[in-house]
Amino acid sequence: MIEFQQAGDPVAIAVDLANTWDTLESQHEQLREVADLRAFLERHAYSGAAAADERDLARVREFRDELRAVFAEPDEDRAAMRLNGLLERSGAVPQLVPEGEEWALRHTPVGSGPSARLIAAASAAVAEAVSALGWERLGTCEAAPCTCVFVDRSRSGTRRYCCRLCADRAATAAYRERRRGDPG
Template sequence: MTADIGSPPKADFTMPPGWIHRLPADDLDLAVLLVNSMDMLEDPPDRLTSVQWYRDALRAAGHGEIAEGLHEGDLSSLKELRALLRLVFSATTLEEAAEIVNPMLVRGGAVPQLVMDDDGRPILQVAPRATGMEALSARLPAAAAELIADSELRRLGTCAGSPCECAFVDRSRSGSRRFCSDWCNDRAAAAAYRARRKAGQ
């Protein structure tokens, strides 16, 4: 039996701009990447026909160790995690968000552990040594829950650039981000301009 090490990342994999904010990506970025594997502006919209796209995305985001532990048999779990995370990003009340994310934390075993960082300082980390689904199902909901606890729901959003429904984390100072990417922002601005011109004719 050979170990499933997955195919190498596609050389042409390009990270959609605006979806991760640093390298290596943080766990919130990984949640955004997973939710946005369903992208209404792509044809076909669902990139998760296998785990390969997300495995490539994880590697490109600097998380090869999580990618290595992700196997084809994880596809349905990965899609379920994506569906639940989408509900967290689009929740409109704190109660609604808590109702979704709390069972995810319990099921994912998201128990903070005391570990030392690279400088020997103690930090709390969820699933520090896990890879694959074990890491994702603990770390992604934990990151979302932490952000909600810090900022309520203001920093989690879904794109206003219909038909795009992509998720984003609003890291702007004003907290007024509405689009998943500059591209959707520009698309919406162009559509608004066309509508104004038409109305003025």
């Protein structure tokens, strides 16, 4: 039987995966061992997480780095080429899956483990976000040294930070900067 991930927010999961490389942490790599990958999969309600192994960890990390490169690529054509490459290599095919009372169209490599499903779902989610919202909605946090990525789904489309914490950190830094510039 093919098992699918539960209904979630595929874009949020893709962003969460991209940010498992976290430059705010003393050790940037958050997927250090197989147990970290299993915990990530479980957190996002992927079935079969316990089967993830070293090979899955290497694959997911490599994919994560390539996904971050899509967010960092300033040239739209090149970004599209990168993302299309990820979609192709993920082996994702559109599949109808039951979600509650409804049927949802999900991109899934048929009959494969949770890591492969995560990679396919994340590729498809980011591609769908780009087609719906545009490349300018893929962002990288401006509160250095944070380099976390985000998909700006706000109405205004003016998001600059990955999270509330970074927005506050940037505001505090700007305030201190102003104070320092005050004469007397």
